[in-house]
Amino acid sequence: MSVPQMVFVNVTTEDLTRSIAFYEALGCQINPLFTDENAACVVWSDTVFFMVLRRDFFATFTDKPLADPRTHAQSLIALTRDSREHVDATLTKGLDAGGVEPRPAQDLGFMYSRDLEDPDGNILSFLWMDPAAAAHGPEAYTAEQG
Template sequence: MTKSIFVNLPVADVATATAFYTALGFERNPTFSDDHKASSMVWSDAITVMLLHRDFYATFTDKEIIDAHRQSGALLCLSFDDRATVDAFAKAAMGAGGSELHGAEDHGFMYSRAVADPDGHGWQAMTMDMAAFEAMKAAPAAA
């Protein structure tokens, strides 16, 4: 089996969450999805986000489930090829019921935007120019 990651997120409404992630370019895998408990949303061959209704999510843990609108439980980040795609991802998120966590951040070698899904789970979209990063690392420190 190929190494992969399944990110499990508690959601209040599976249909609403599914519509949001579909608008961002995720594809629903019907084999591991149903209308009430879970929706398997595929980002790539190695990344799947499992949207689990809060009641179903609770069957996997004895811990209290956070309210991601008020608490942070994870920092999730997806990489993209360029700034335009990062901006398009953020625009799609906000158009599908998400919210912007903060404006664009430009660090020269890295550009990012951060959004939250309707349940408050934060996602950062970023692109990185490794040549610019290496040049920055190699530059002498300012006195």
């Protein structure tokens, strides 16, 4: 039996309890089998997970210096939503839970996205893309629009 490919994104936190509350407010579940005093497994879907790790614990996995996500971008994590409204609703939940929207929404017609920084400064981008553009590129969306 083949195991589906899964994605685990590791991000740092200064306050694990606060991070758990933030991601639960976005609608994520926490997998207790992979959560302890050092880390929490945030479930986005059956195949996408965040491992939110205390900074000192995260540091045990690398010999490189850790970037401070409040002052340095170390990654931009993009997650799709079902609609523009779903993007907006996700941002509202995140802002209500202590997140920050660092820049205005981007509306390219075929794609709509909004960025959200979690309380530690990790950047999440939530986006909706027109199915024609997703399948065939932005030009397909433009041609479909006339």
